[in-house]
Amino acid sequence: xxxxxxxGKSLRPARPLWAVCGEKMLELxxxxxxxxxxxxxxxxxFFVFKEAAPVLWSKNFNLTQxxxxxxxxxxxxxxxRYGVLALIVGTACVSGLAVFLAVPxxxxxxxxxxxxxxxxxxxxxxxxxxxLAAIPSVVWxxxxxxVTSKIVQQMTGAPVGVNILNGGIILALMCVPIIAxxxxxxxKAVPDTYREAALALGATRWQIxxxxxxxxxxxxxxxxxxxxxxxxxxETMAVLMATGHAVNIPxxxxxxxRTLTANxxxxxxxxxxxxxxxxxxxLTGILLFFITFVINVTADFVVRGIRQK
Amino acid sequence: xxxxxxxxxxxxxxxxxxxxxxxxxxxxxxxxxxxxxxxIGPSGCGKTTLLRCFNRINERYTxxxxxxxxxxxxxxxxxxxxxxxxxxKSVGMVFQRPNPLPISIYENVVFGIRxxxxxxxxxxxxxxxxxxxxxxxxxxxxxxxxxxxQRATGLQLExxxxxxxxxxxxxKPEIILMDEPCSALDVEGTRAIEELMFELKGxxxxxxxxHNMAQARRASDECIFMLMGEFIEHSPTAELFVNPKNxxxxxxxxxxxx
Ligand SMILES: Nc1ncnc2c1ncn2[C@@H]1O[C@H](COP(=O)(O)OP(=O)(O)OP(=O)(O)O)[C@@H](O)[C@H]1O
Ligand SMILES: [Mg+2]
Numbered sequence: 001x002x003x004x005x006x007x008g009k010s011l012r013p014a015r016p017l018w019a020v021c022g023e024k025m026l027e028l029x030x031x032x033x034x035x036x037x038x039x040x041x042x043x044x045x046f047f048v049f050k051e052a053a054p055v056l057w058s059k060n061f062n063l064t065q066x067x068x069x070x071x072x073x074x075x076x077x078x079x080x081r082y083g084v085l086a087l088i089v090g091t092a093c094v095s096g097l098a099v100f101l102a103v104p105x106x107x108x109x110x111x112x113x114x115x116x117x118x119x120x121x122x123x124x125x126x127x128x129x130x131x132l133a134a135i136p137s138v139v140w141x142x143x144x145x146x147v148t149s150k151i152v153q154q155m156t157g158a159p160v161g162v163n164i165l166n167g168g169i170i171l172a173l174m175c176v177p178i179i180a181x182x183x184x185x186x187x188k189a190v191p192d193t194y195r196e197a198a199l200a201l202g203a204t205r206w207q208i209x210x211x212x213x214x215x216x217x218x219x220x221x222x223x224x225x226x227x228x229x230x231x232x233x234x235e236t237m238a239v240l241m242a243t244g245h246a247v248n249i250p251x252x253x254x255x256x257x258r259t260l261t262a263n264x265x266x267x268x269x270x271x272x273x274x275x276x277x278x279x280x281x282x283l284t285g286i287l288l289f290f291i292t293f294v295i296n297v298t299a300d301f302v303v304r305g306i307r308q309k
Numbered sequence: 310x311x312x313x314x315x316x317x318x319x320x321x322x323x324x325x326x327x328x329x330x331x332x333x334x335x336x337x338x339x340x341x342x343x344x345x346x347x348x349i350g351p352s353g354c355g356k357t358t359l360l361r362c363f364n365r366i367n368e369r370y371t372x373x374x375x376x377x378x379x380x381x382x383x384x385x386x387x388x389x390x391x392x393x394x395x396x397x398k399s400v401g402m403v404f405q406r407p408n409p410l411p412i413s414i415y416e417n418v419v420f421g422i423r424x425x426x427x428x429x430x431x432x433x434x435x436x437x438x439x440x441x442x443x444x445x446x447x448x449x450x451x452x453x454x455x456x457x458x459q460r461a462t463g464l465q466l467e468x469x470x471x472x473x474x475x476x477x478x479x480x481k482p483e484i485i486l487m488d489e490p491c492s493a494l495d496v497e498g499t500r501a502i503e504e505l506m507f508e509l510k511g512x513x514x515x516x517x518x519x520h521n522m523a524q525a526r527r528a529s530d531e532c533i534f535m536l537m538g539e540f541i542e543h544s545p546t547a548e549l550f551v552n553p554k555n556x557x558x559x560x561x562x563x564x565x566x567x
Contacts, residue, residue: 200402200404211423
């Protein structure tokens, strides 16, 4: 195979050894980065489970009682009871309310930004939304504690301003930027040819939005909402400060509650390491892990189901 | 002006700018009713731009300015009392890449009916009849009648393009604008679309943009030649290709510009 151009001087020399090795190293490093995500998740799960596990076999512990009893008296001297039902209900109420408030606003914002406003305003709004997303959660909690709680108290006449409504509002404000920016991406990803097709048939802007864009972008929009739900369930600092921190099955949105996350944050520091209380808090962590896992898997299935149709 | 009904589209001193760039310069054309007129010219000469003026869809870009007059069937479409919705209902458009909506075949065909009768819902049997009629007209009914609920975006390109024509028909448009409707199709598809155009001719005024000179020659009754945003020549197709009036047209059809 003596191709003249390959035998002559024009043939480049083999690459030096260090370059070959360097490339191999780089490849290894990238591979490690890829796999590390899995390793970290497994490691975290393993650690949390290891801390919680012993309590599962202790004779004081009863899983039904843990999940179904609203009585949370972890430090009682005479009768220790670990029921997290009130905390589960608290989490569900606050995040449910937050998502309920946030979804219409954020979808509305996303539709406005991607379809209705001019290019200048669009830039401004996108920057503002990014700023909102960057506000630390403790600052939100602070606002919840001092600003919105007062407003809630004045508007509703509730005895305490830090309650489900207040927590829901703060959490909704935190979810809006996330849901809105991801929804806006989803709408932006709808090919412009669909808009032109509908427009050329005489559709109005609203008809384009709800007959073409929302159906075409529904996967992305659903993903956005579920990410918002994930955020709402997992958020800790702000709800700790804004919901009143009372272990209590609520009877209305003006009652104070405590959430799973806030409970862990508030009590773990005071629970003696390796004590039963400490292990129960880790178990609560596993419960949270489980809830978000279920949400994500459902999301995945829903999205896939829609795609197949 | 006495609007001669023979003309479907008349433009007078039409100028159009994309921001600072002038894409159309003093265009005056008279497009006859019920025939196929093709717009030809080298790439970037403003064919698409002119076509997109006729249903005012250019205006979705905020930086477009238009000056002059366009009369459709005797009515200036820039008059303040013209409703864009009604205008686009009577002027259908077929795009370069087939763009059926990502919904079922059935819903694509009735999309126009639905958006124009938002308050008064048509009965199912009316819609069914409209779908059958429109799909039969474009020759898709036999192939698709058993899978009307499938997604339209999964069809072959040729079928998609026919569907894009079919969805215009229930709105009973006067004029159908086509922007290089065959450029995404193979030879067979091109022939099928051209045959369809012949079927539709007479009932609809068809304006087609094409890059393909052979197509203009085969498929159109009259030709408009444009160059650099300017109108150059408008003649019956046979004449324009055999006996061009303008030397620039002659140069183009001899293949001197790309
Ligand atoms: N949306 C737009 N914004 C800015 N300039 C544009 C836009 N659309 C077209 N132009 C410019 O206007 C001129 C005419 O474009 P047009 O698309 O009408 O040409 P055309 O004849 O259809 O070309 P082709 O044969 O390539 O489709 C071109 O120079 C183009 O760059
Ligand atoms: Mg074009």
